Amino acid sequence: MSTPTRRDAVENRAGILSAATAAIGHDPRASIDTIARRAGLSRRALYGHFDDRNAIVREVIAAGAARFNAIADEIDDADSRVALARLASELWREAAHVQAAAALALDDAHLAETSAALAPLRRRIVAIVRRGQDAGELRTDLPAPTLARLLEETGRMVVARVDAGSSTARSIAVCAVLGIAGLSWTEARALLEQHPDLEAQ
Amino acid sequence: MSTPTRRDAVENRAGILSAATAAIGHDPRASIDTIARRAGLSRRALYGHFDDRNAIVREVIAAGAARFNAIADEIDDADSRVALARLASELWREAAHVQAAAALALDDAHLAETSAALAPLRRRIVAIVRRGQDAGELRTDLPAPTLARLLEETGRMVVARVDAGSSTARSIAVCAVLGIAGLSWTEARALLEQHPDLEAQ
DNA sequence: ATTAACTTGCACACTAGCGTGCACTTTCGG
DNA sequence: CCGAAAGTGCACGCTAGTGTGCAAGTTAAT
DSSP: OOOOOOHHHHHHHHHHHHHHHHHHHHOTTOOHHHHHHHTTSOHHHHHHHOSSHHHHHHHHHHHHHHHHHHHHHHOOOSSHHHHHHHHHHHHHHTHHHHHHHHHHHTSGGGHHHHHHHTHHHHHHHHHHHHHHHHTTOSOOSSOHHHHHHHHHHHHHHHHHHSOTTSTTHHHHHHHHHHHHHTOOHHHHHHHHHHOGGGTOO | OOOOOOHHHHHHHHHHHHHHHHHHHHOTTOOHHHHHHHTTSOHHHHHHHOSSHHHHHHHHHHHHHHHHHHHHHHOOOSSHHHHHHHHHHHHHHTHHHHHHHHHHHTSGGGHHHHHHHTHHHHHHHHHHHHHHHHTTSSOOSSOHHHHHHHHHHHHHHHHHHSOTTSTTHHHHHHHHHHHHHTOOHHHHHHHHHHOGGGTOO
């Protein structure tokens, strides 16, 4: 299990993970064979890179979590509404990983693992919500953990169920999050106009 | 296959469908055995009532669709915001069927069938949205079909992912729908106060 | 009480997926 | 060019689930 020396092996390993991310995003129970074919390899070859189907899933989760948590760390807007909007917008850039994580989070078998890996992101959302409620920027009719959960599920829902190819998809995601957070649609639009970077590609 | 004469057979058939609705709501791929045990019968007995696992699923879908479409027919509020809120609130009463339908709608294998069965409900939502946008009651930054879809997915998300046992769950569902529809949280609260029946048990 | 309807338990064949062993071929790196 | 690393294809045993046949038991309706 020492560091692989051959270039093609390294590329193939990455290809498997990329294929797995895509396949799992489409169906959390995607078979080894499906993943292998998508990566242009035989089913048998995957067992040279990973012990197990679970090992692949674990790496997919870890890769996604690393990206998400990095994004969450970058957010530093003073206004919680802008922070939430930026979070949604930035996560959109990682759509493939978000879809995989979202699909896995709905799958009982890997629920524990995904929720552990996404804990930092969740903590961040709760913190933003708390701050926003205290500042009167977000709705206060729901307790912070409930609202945070609802926002997370909303993001998951939009990513999983709205055509990611659509040019307005990102804007829909941001608007949905802001709507759940308590803003009226005109307030949400005004916020987007003040921060054009949120809708930028 | 003539009309069954025995009382227990009729009861058992209903019990199977009820068990299937619950089991499928929890996991759309619930096995025949899981459903049978939940209904207090042996796996073998189910094949006396239904040809097939698909036959069970089809009946679950049909039963849910019948209830949903009946509810959609009853809604006649002039204000589209109230109509949407009432729709969410009424559907909550059929939580078990909604959960099953929501789970099946996420399952590729039965997607076509569920979407066909829910077509009347969907048409109704689109009609309400169109009317609401024309009247300036709902957001106009999204095309009616997109907003209708988003509202439907929001309802699905809340039913599937929020603890249905919670006493405030119904109110959360209604608020989420209104938030996506474009209302601010204070507007949504005001609407709920004017129509206390929307939150009633 | 009798009978037909219903249920049960078991065995069976079938499918899909997983993980492994092994012989063989391809291909990268020195 | 050579050798080791990587990939292929196939067979195998395993699990979990489906749908069927059949003999035997149980129970509702007349």
